[in-house]
Amino acid sequence: MTLTEGKFHQVRKMVRAAGHPCVRLVRTSIENLLLGNLRPGEVREMSEPEFFGSLNIAYTG
Secondary structure (H helix, E strand, O other): OOOOOOOOOHHHHHHHHOOOOOOOOOOOEEOOEEOOOOOOOOOOOOOHHHHHHHOOOOOOO
16 A cells, blocks of 8 residues: 555554554655665664755755
8 A cells, every 4th residue: 555645544544444454554665765675673874965855855954
């Protein structure tokens, strides 16, 4: 399921309305920031300009 804009518990409510429990949700991206191959607990360091750029936020630092 892909949403371009989510509201408060929207996915959980939609799945419940279809008669299925939502046990777990996993966010895989925000804007252009993707998890890619990161495993649970793994960290990828990013520079501030790269981080803010991937979220489409102007970096003034």
